[in-house]
Every structure is written in C-alpha cells, then in structure tokens.
Amino acid sequence: xxxxxxxxxxxxxxxxxxxxxxxxxxxxxxxxxxxxxxxxxxxxxxxxxxxxxxxxxxxxxxxxxxxxxxxxxxxxxxxxxxxxxxxxxxxxxxxxxxxxxxxxxxxxxxxx
Amino acid sequence: xxxxxxxxxxxxxxxxxxxxxxxxxxxxxxxxxxxxxxxxxxxxxxxxxxxxxxxxxxxxxxxxxxxxxxxxxxxxxxxxxxxxxxxxxxxxxxxxxxxxxxxxxxxxxxxxxx
Numbered sequence: 093x094x095x096x097x098x099x100x101x102x103x104x105x106x107x108x109x110x111x112x113x114x115x116x117x118x119x120x121x122x123x124x125x126x127x128x129x130x131x132x133x134x135x136x137x138x139x140x141x142x143x144x145x146x147x148x149x150x151x152x153x154x155x156x157x158x159x160x161x162x163x164x165x166x167x168x169x170x171x172x173x174x175x176x177x178x179x180x181x182x183x184x185x186x187x188x189x190x191x192x193x194x195x196x197x198x199x200x201x202x203x204x
Numbered sequence: 205x206x207x208x209x210x211x212x213x214x215x216x217x218x219x220x221x222x223x224x225x226x227x228x229x230x231x232x233x234x235x236x237x238x239x240x241x242x243x244x245x246x247x248x249x250x251x252x253x254x255x256x257x258x259x260x261x262x263x264x265x266x267x268x269x270x271x272x273x274x275x276x277x278x279x280x281x282x283x284x285x286x287x288x289x290x291x292x293x294x295x296x297x298x299x300x301x302x303x304x305x306x307x308x309x310x311x312x313x314x315x316x317x318x
Contacts, residue, residue, distance in 0.1 A: 100244060124304060135208075135295055135309035136247065143304065180246050184305060191260065192237075192307060194246030 095119050098181055098195030107204050111168040115181035115195045118162065122183040122193075125157050127166045130178045130197065139179075140166065171202045206230055208310035210296050216316045217286055224282045225313045229298030236279050237307060238271055239295040240264065247295050253279060254301065286317045 098115045105111055113127075124143055128136035140155040142148045142164075148155045154167040164183075168175055178197040185191075209228040217223050229236050234255050239247035250269070251261045255276040265271075268286075273279040283290055293314050297307040 096246075098246070126306075128309075133312075133314070135210075135311045138306060138308065141304065141306055182246070191249050191252065192305075193249070196244065196246050 093118060095193050096181065096183060096195045099198055100196050102199040102201055104201040104203060105171055107171060107173060107202055109171050109202070111166075111171050111175070111200060111202075113166040113168075113179050113181075113198050113200070115164050116162055117164075117183060117193075119183075119185070119193075120159075120162070121185040123186055124184045125155070125164050126182040126192070127153075127155055128180040128182060128194075130180060132177075136180055171200075173202050173204045176200055176202050208296055208298050208308055210294075210310035210313050212313055213311065214314045214316070216318065218318050219286060219288060221286055222282065222284045223286060223315065224280055225294055225296075225315075227279045227281070227296030227298075227310060229278070229296070230300075230308060231277075233298035233300050233308075234276070235299045235301055235305070235307075236273055237297040237299070238279070238281050239297065241293040241295055241312070242291075250281075283315075286315075288317045291315055291317045 127140040130136045145159045152169045156165040180197045181195040237252040238250040241247045253273040268284045271281045293312045295312045297309045299307045
C-alpha cells in the first residue's frame with residue numbers, strides 16, 4: 093500500500109463547475125499538506141499549503157485537511173479551461189528534512 | 205529570474221553513457237532536493253542536501269547515481285552507465301529551513317535513454 097493514494101483520473105468537467113480532488117494517506121506523522129499543479133512537461137507549482145487539520149482558502153481554491161480520517165481535499169470553484177492540469181497532493185512530517193511524499197496526481201480537464 | 209533553474213531541459217543519451225544534470229536553487233535556500241518522476245506518477249524522493257551535506261538518500265538511488273552540492277549552492281546529479289529504466293523527468297526543488305519547508309520546483313530535466 094502506498095503512503096499516499098490519489099485517484100489518477102482523468103476527471104473531465106465543464107467550465108464553471110466545482111471540482112473536488114482528494115487524497116488519502118496512511119502515515120499519521122504527516123503534518124504539512126500541499127497541493128501542487130503541474131502542467132504538461134513543467135515542474136510542479138505550489139498551489140496551497142496547510143499545516144495540520146483545517147481549511148484554507150485562496151481565491152477559487154479551498155484546501156481541507158482531516159487528520160482524523162487521514163483525508164485531504166482541494167476544491168476549485170468556477171473552474172476554467174486554464175485549470176486543466178495534473179494536481180498533485182503532497183505531504184511531509186517535521187523530521188528527516190521534511191521529505192515530501194507525493195500522490196500520483198489527478199489529471200483534470202476543464203472543457204470550455 | 206529568482207526561481208529554481210535546471211539544465212539541461214532535455215537530455216537524450218545512449219544506454220551505458222554517463223549523464224550529469226545541474227540544479228541552481230533559489231539563492232537564499234539552504235535545502236535542496238532531487239526527485240524523479242515517471243509518466244503518470246508523482247515525484248519520488250531521491251536525496252536531499254542541507255547546505256553542502258547530503259543528509260538522506262532514497263533506496264531508489266542506486267550506486268550508479270551520485271549527487272553533490274559542493275559549496276552549498278548549485279547541485280549536480282550524475283547517472284553512470286545509464287539504463288533505459290532511468291528515462292524519467294528529474295526534478296530539483298529548494299526550500300528554506302524554518303519556512304515550513306515549502307519546496308519550490310524547477311522545470312525539470314527530461315532524460316531519454318535509447
């Protein structure tokens with residue numbers, strides 16, 4: 093079993109839809125939770141960062157962390173074709189140099 | 205440009221050849237990470253440096269792989285006797301200790317071993 097599980101999709105939605113992306117994890121030592129966006133043949137770009145449990149909102153993006161369920165989510169409101177990309181969840185603890193473990197990524201397509 | 209820079213962007217080599225990649229982190233960042241990413245997968249941790257010290261290596265990093273960060277600034281990743289299974293995107297990231305370890309990634313070096 094992988095430490096971080098993420099549905100690879102693809103997920104296809106119409107423009108303007110609310111998108112929900114999720115990951116589950118098994119290591120209770122994870123304390124830092126990130127979402128990265130990766131366009132084709134580019135490096136990952138940090139979108140959201142959350143410490144421990146709770147919600148964080150930034151524009152059209154909302155990240156949620158539920159440590160009791162070992163479950164994290166990213167919501168995208170009013171999705172745009174430019175949001176079409178692969179979304180990677182990532183997490184780390186506070187030891188070992190904060191080694192980061194990534195999910196496999198979910199490919200998202202937003203249709204105009 | 206103050207982002208993480210990686211060179212070359214793409215490397216094509218024949219099996220058995222040696223290759224070296226370079227990463228220039230964000231200038232004030234003291235931590236530097238190497239990851240490998242294959243198609244349809246997330247980045248997998250290879251190794252990381254704090255300043256010039258290599259503090260952790262993944263079991264994915266076979267003895268054909270070596271990484272250095274001689275002056276605590278740029279880093280190189282060398283793969284000796286390349287194999288077709290080494291074909292992947294090699295990503296470098298940097299972070300500043302004490303800054304919640306937010307890692308910023310470069311665009312990566314795509315290696316194709318023929």
